[in-house]
Amino acid sequence: MRDFDAADIRVYALSYDEADALRDFRAAHGITYTLLSDPDSDVIRSFGILNTLIDPNDHPWYGIPYPGAIVVSAEGAVTHKFFDNNLAVRAGPEQLLRAALARPHGRGPSLPIGGSFAGAKLLRRTRLGQPMPEPRADRAAPQEVRVSVALDGNHLAPMVQRDLVVRFSVPEGRHVYAEPAPQGSVALEVTLDGSDRLVQRPIVRPASQPHTLEATGESFRVHHDVFELRLPLAVNGASPSDAAEITISGEVRWQCCDDEVCDVPTSQRFELALPVSEPPAHALRNSRGATVEPNAMAHFQRMSERRRGSG
Amino acid sequence: MQPELETRGTRTDKGWRDHDGFVGRRQPGTGPRSDPRGDFPTGPDVGDAMPDVRCVTADATPFDLHAHRAGRPAVFIFYRSAVW
Numbered sequence: 001m002r003d004f005d006a007a008d009i010r011v012y013a014l015s016y017d018e019a020d021a022l023r024d025f026r027a028a029h030g031i032t033y034t035l036l037s038d039p040d041s042d043v044i045r046s047f048g049i050l051n052t053l054i055d056p057n058d059h060p061w062y063g064i065p066y067p068g069a070i071v072v073s074a075e076g077a078v079t080h081k082f083f084d085n086n087l088a089v090r091a092g093p094e095q096l097l098r099a100a101l102a103r104p105h106g107r108g109p110s111l112p113i114g115g116s117f118a119g120a121k122l123l124r125r126t127r128l129g130q131p132m133p134e135p136r137a138d139r140a141a142p143q144e145v146r147v148s149v150a151l152d153g154n155h156l157a158p159m160v161q162r163d164l165v166v167r168f169s170v171p172e173g174r175h176v177y178a179e180p181a182p183q184g185s186v187a188l189e190v191t192l193d194g195s196d197r198l199v200q201r202p203i204v205r206p207a208s209q210p211h212t213l214e215a216t217g218e219s220f221r222v223h224h225d226v227f228e229l230r231l232p233l234a235v236n237g238a239s240p241s242d243a244a245e246i247t248i249s250g251e252v253r254w255q256c257c258d259d260e261v262c263d264v265p266t267s268q269r270f271e272l273a274l275p276v277s278e279p280p281a282h283a284l285r286n287s288r289g290a291t292v293e294p295n296a297m298a299h300f301q302r303m304s305e306r307r308r309g310s311g
Numbered sequence: 312m313q314p315e316l317e318t319r320g321t322r323t324d325k326g327w328r329d330h331d332g333f334v335g336r337r338q339p340g341t342g343p344r345s346d347p348r349g350d351f352p353t354g355p356d357v358g359d360a361m362p363d364v365r366c367v368t369a370d371a372t373p374f375d376l377h378a379h380r381a382g383r384p385a386v387f388i389f390y391r392s393a394v395w
Binding site (some may be wrong): 004007008009010011012013014015016017019020021022023025026034035036037038042043044046047048049051052053054058060061064065066067068069070071072073074076077078079080081083085086087088089090096099100158159196197199236237296299300303 | 313314316317329331332333334335342343344345346347348349351352353354355356357358359360361362364365366367368369370371374376377379380382383384385386387388389390391392393394395
């Protein structure tokens with residue numbers, strides 16, 4: 001929240017809970033953003049996002065929304081939305097902060113990410129709550145593409161998405177191919193090795209630019225300069241007893257050219273070891289089964305009774 | 312838009328595992344795990360004006376989103392419950 005406050009971005013979270021339940025939840029977790037109460041789901045309905053897959057008599061579940069986050073500009077326009085088919089998957093704080101800081105149209109400001117490393121083969125480790133290590137000095141020759149891979153954030157958590165950021169820096173006058181690459185050439189691609197603990201969503205790619213070769217008139221799409229691909233990731237928490245660390249590995253492929261000469265296609269492997277934290281707090285119980293908000297069960301019972309009564 | 316119910320899941324000794332590997336006590340496709348499959352409504356489109364939000368805060372005081380944010384950018388989160 002400090003980063004949101006520092007950027008003067010307001011954060012609101014709305015649910016169908018009663019205000020007194022929200023007060024207890026706020027106190028139990030030291031929440032400083034604004035919690036909003038919509039016990040009859042009026043706001044949820046007005047946005048058209050009531051979960052209508054739940055039967056109106058299925059208490060107390062009826063009344064919940066399809067959960068998600070909406071980013072609003074200073075002018076009051078919707079600039080980004082984060083909704084996922086899996087109701088367990090939530091936008092992470094770094095994703096929301098980047099979106100809120102970005103300009104509504106076009107590229108956002110270049111922001112430091114949690115850490116980075118060049119060379120992309122070295123295993124880096126961080127501990128929970130500690131910043132990622134400082135980037136290593138990059139030893140790439142001036143005419144080479146520089147690639148760094150890092151997590152935006154310093155750990156992964158069940159349910160909470162964070163982006164693996166692949167950042168390219170392409171020398172002036174050169175480009176890398178975007179899809180669709182000319183025949184016989186290789187377009188930029190990032191692939192992660194499969195892991196049954198990782199939940200991966202579609203890659204967020206930067207916009208590519210059209211490029212035409214003066215000599216031949218051939219046209220294709222390219223990326224220039226500095227740009228990022230973002231791979232949204234969460235761990236699924238399938239087994240809470242799993243190791244508190246996960247290793248993410250994969251490969252980046254690209255081909256860099258200028259208007260006369262093309263390098264051979266390049267592929268580079270990367271590997272990061274990242275800490276995995278506990279799932280986000282629940283009021284009724286945490287992942288170890290302990291109640292963390294003392295009145296939660298009473299609130300749950302009252303919520304169910306009220307809804308039965310009104311249903 | 313009435314989405315389809317996502318029901319893919321398998322029973323394990325730790326609970327029901329959904330198709331993404333999340334494990335919970337309830338079977339996917341029931342109660343709080345009523346996930347949509349395919350398209351589902353997500354509110355106003357990107358580029359639209361954020362609608363008015365009028366409700367109450369945790370302190371039971373009246374709330375008006377656009378008045379409260381007072382020209383600042385905002386992140387507005389809809390979630391299921393703080394109670395369960």
